[in-house]
Amino acid sequence: MFDNLSEKFADAFKNLQGKGKISESNIEAALKEVRTALLEADVNFKVVKEFINGVKEEALGEKVIKGVNPEEQFIKIVHDKLAEIMGQENQEVDLERPGPVPVLVVGLNGQGKTTFSGKLSLHLKKKKNKNVLLVPADTFRPAAKDQLITLAKSMDMDWFDSDLSMHPKDIAKAGIEAAKAQHKDVVIIDTAGRLHVDDELMGQLKEVKESIADKNPEVLMVADAMTGQEAVNVAKSFHEAMGLTGIVLSKMDSDARGGAALSIRHVTGVPIKYISTGEKMKDLELFHPDRLAGRILDMGDVVSLVEKAEEAIDQNEAENMMKRLEKGQFTVEDFMKQMDMIKGLGSMGSILKMIPGMGGALREMGDLSPAEDEMKRMRVIIDSMTKQERQNYKVIKESRIKRIAAGSGSTVKAVEDFIAKFRQMEKMMGGMMQMMKGGMPGMPGMGGGPGMMGGMPGANPGFRNQPGMGKKPKKKGKKKGPWGGGFF
Ligand SMILES: Nc1nc2c(ncn2[C@@H]2O[C@H](COP(=O)(O)OP(=O)(O)OP(=O)(O)O)[C@@H](O)[C@H]2O)c(=O)[nH]1
Ligand SMILES: [Mg+2]
Known part of the structure; x- marks a missing residue:
């Protein structure tokens, strides 16, 4: 969503990097680039004019000049103004009256x-x-x-x-x-x-x-x-x-x-x-204007991400999986369910963009479709396995490999690769569970809720006043398994 605009804004903000404080001269270039970015995004010129004036006024306002990090402050001002022109708060259809x-x-x-x-x-x-x-x-x-x-x-x-x-x-x-x-x-x-x-x-x-x-x-x-x-x-x-x-x-x-x-x-x-x-x-x-402003500015949108996860993820399923993992059981079937849960959240790109700071990284990575294709290839291989094989991949030997390869329209090598990868995943899961049992303090993800991203070191240093961060998402889903917490 609005990738081009995000990129142009990121470039504009670079003008303020390393500057001691916001001043009329150093925001000049940034404002000019923001203006061009908005016009190129086909924003109405009157809106652009008001927006730029608004940002400038605020940026040069007294309370801001005293601040420490001009880039961060400037982004915050731009964020708030973007949200403001889009309407500040979410408004739904009014249903609080006698129907229909x-x-x-x-x-x-x-x-x-x-x-x-x-x-x-x-x-x-x-x-x-x-x-x-x-x-x-x-x-x-x-x-x-x-x-x-x-x-x-x-x-x-x-x-x-x-x-x-x-x-x-x-x-x-x-x-x-x-x-x-x-x-x-x-x-x-x-x-x-x-x-x-x-x-x-x-x-x-x-x-x-x-x-x-x-x-x-x-x-x-x-x-x-x-x-x-x-x-x-x-x-x-x-x-x-x-x-x-x-x-x-x-x-x-x-x-x-x-x-x-x-x-x-x-x-x-x-x-x-x-x-x-x-x-x-x-x-x-x-x-939600504020969340969209956050997405545009690569600040992510953790609140929406958590909401999406809560919708897509079956809590009972997650808890069952957690219990099995604690016992050191991780099967192809579990893996398949995890893939389905992630798919339910949307495309990989759209999920990653919601994580603060990932927008820029995504642009550098470029195309994510190879990773998505890989997931699809794994999926067809899994679909060709029997239930027994999914629950215990160790039974998959030569003749079964051939059958799975033929059934999934892939090669013997692809099936062997998948099994090798799965073996690795199993090991990683085992290791993770050991760490968790040992009660690693502050392990990201075990707390659940939006705080989970806060635990990601270096994800986006500087954004302490992230809009939406720290706000509680909707009530349900208090108890979270690994998929509700810092899975990403
Ligand atoms: N990608 C995408 N496609 C959409 C979206 N909303 C609608 N479409 C597609 O756009 C096309 C037109 O959607 P309709 O809902 O039939 O549009 P409409 O306004 O009812 O069209 P008329 O009744 O002919 O006036 C369909 O192919 C939809 O699948 C969307 O949010 N994203
Ligand atoms: Mg129609």
Whole structure:
């Protein structure tokens, strides 16, 4: 996410390295580079201007000049200003009122409305314990109804069998009535898109909104983050025409430059409520401006990482594994489960970026795909093993090796290599467990929680005031096995 911008910022901050204190002359060059970086990321020029002035004012302010490390202070100021222009705090849809709360999902063609409608229903059901009804109201592209229903079925979500010959406003009303009858908490209405902002679309959507205005609907516009300032202009038009209550940035997993995320709130006044980060239903995140600012500045985002880990990792499984490890048992099956857990967190790059200081290192490393390919190769080999072999790799001798190689479409050598690697891993695990049993004080990872990264020596010296660091993540998952703690 926003790799280019991160890199340019990192370069800009180098201007302040080794400087005694912040002064007008030494921040000049840094500010200039920050300005260029933002403009290149397609951030609205007015936003850039205000941002730069804001940073400059603060940096030259009295309380800062007394500080010790100008680079660190400057980054902190830039961080806070970035968060500020993006809206400071996360805002979700307002569900604290009598339901069913209608959520109208609008936006141009192909921006990700239908996908988001599905994602939001899953998020509200899983995280907020809400009962949701999905209502397809796209009468422009009839296949959209099937698309939404297929998603609904895949998640075991209730959906409304809309009559597409009706006007979308009547579908919306009928959907809300059905939701009421079914005692739903939320009703999500997926609408049609058009290629451009045009009078027909706006007229139709306005009618839909007006017809349910007494229900005080949330109106969320989905915008493709890749489209940069165009997304900002579209949001402006939609907001003027029908009044939005929130924006969803989609396709944040792609190489979006950041212009939309950094400008849209400031230009329209409408908060970004969610970000969509992939094609799967689980790929939805709440929009936290401070955390995103942290990610942009390579400060990592430990809080989100821990939250993701808590979701992806089965605590019971982790505890069982821990118990077996304590007894010195580590099997191929355990290894396979670990790989699956990590996969559940996202791509390797996206995970590493959340660790403070890793963003820069990642850029130097370049492509991570060889490591990911290696994991995939190991996975197919494991898939060709029998349960017995996974529980005790020592039974894997010549004929079994041949069978596994043939079954996985790899070579005998690849299978032998895997076994050799696994033997090494087994040894390492054994060694680690010995150390832990010996009660090594301060062993990173055994405490769990965000503090785990604090134990990483040299990960990012200097960032003591890491935003989010030290904040407690959500309640669950107090007891952590090795996978909940400093696994990375
Ligand atoms: N990579 C990625 N793809 C996405 C994301 N959200 C949606 N897509 C893809 O974008 C395409 C369009 O998504 P839809 O949800 O159908 O978009 P829409 O706005 O409903 O489109 P219309 O109904 O035709 O206006 C699909 O192929 C989705 O899988 C995302 O966050 N990341
Ligand atoms: Mg759609």
